[in-house]
Amino acid sequence: MKSIAEDETLSTNDYxxxxxxxxxxxxxxxxxxxLGNNVVTGRFIEKRYRMPIQAWSSLYVVREFPGIRAKEIREVIPRPQNTISRAVSLLEARGYLRQEVSETDGREKCLYVTPAGAKLVDELVEISRLRQEEWLAPLTPEERKMFxxxxxxxxEGQKLLTTEVMSVD
Amino acid sequence: MKSIAEDETLSTNDYxxxxxxxxxxxxxxxxxxxLGNNVVTGRFIEKRYRMPIQAWSSLYVVREFPGIRAKEIREVIPRPQNTISRAVSLLEARGYLRQEVSETDGREKCLYVTPAGAKLVDELVEISRLRQEEWLAPLTPEERKMFxxxxxxxxEGQKLLTTEVMSVD
DNA sequence: GGAAGATTGATCCATCTGGATTGATCTGGC
DNA sequence: GCCAGATCAATCCAGATGGATCAATCTTCC
Structure with a gap:
């Protein structure tokens, strides 16, 4: 615990x-x-594409898995179900995605990207890949593989999405 | 790109x-x-302590650096300045933190934790440390050090908070 | 077959977020 | 000393978030 009052030369790198x-x-x-990367990425997607980052990530998953159910997106993007629901709704309204009622369960929606959605995903995957190169640049290829x-x-750990120590009872 | 329509056995682990x-x-x-960890942590801090996660992280930084300026918190927690401002305001209202006008610059606020705030930080640091052990559990001590x-x-890379590929112009 | 409980995605509602703005203060140049 | 521009934290405002709720649908048990 350091006191600033005694040492005015503490710089932000020291913090x-x-x-x-x-x-x-x-x-x-x-x-x-x-968080740092999300600030950059979120601002870009918001300004360029007028959508929250969750919409982009949801669309990316639907592109990878045509016919995926809305609830299944959660397994890849750990966001609440209503966040996914809203993202899906926005993407559909924008013409990037379409929903079909599942043949096996009347409650479920099967999701597919539209041609416009596929184009958007391709574009954003490429920019995101370049961006990924940017923040990974400090690492050697071997280090990157290790990371x-x-x-x-x-x-893939058992305790990432659950907890025993942070109980709310 | 895999189609669900053709293979109904694709499981979420496969996604x-x-x-x-x-x-x-x-x-x-x-x-x-x-994101996965933040879901767990955010929910806990919200329910147990009735504050957003940004308030906890801001308080942790003020505890480590008594007298730190509000704007300086941003260097450790990459959040917008108004997010920090609101967190500081809430913490002050709750009696966990106090502000003093800086002696060197009338615009700046120097931040200090109160005894109640220090107690809260100690409590949350310990719980967070245990939680950290939870999600880090899949790694050996050597792997953990490498990670x-x-x-x-x-x-510490130069391109984490800035970008050349995600331009908005 | 019917009922209770579970599941799914849409919607509600309170709160948070993040860019923009504002007033007060500071800095540097003339 | 004065003024224009920069900086700081508080505040505004539109939109996003996340838990709760709801209606429709499904599953299981009697």
Missing amino acids: RASIFAGKLKELMVISYVV YQLSRKIA | RASIFAGKLKELMVISYVV YQLSRKIA
């Missing part, structure tokens, strides 16, 4: 270095990375 | 495995990790 070395270092560093594998391990 | 192996694999995996170092490299 970060200090927090990034603390008890919650992994959380603070990786959150900084994702991916470790992130993958965490993503 | 994830497929997206996590695509062109945007690093982005999708690490976003899933941070931290690679994340740190990305966080």
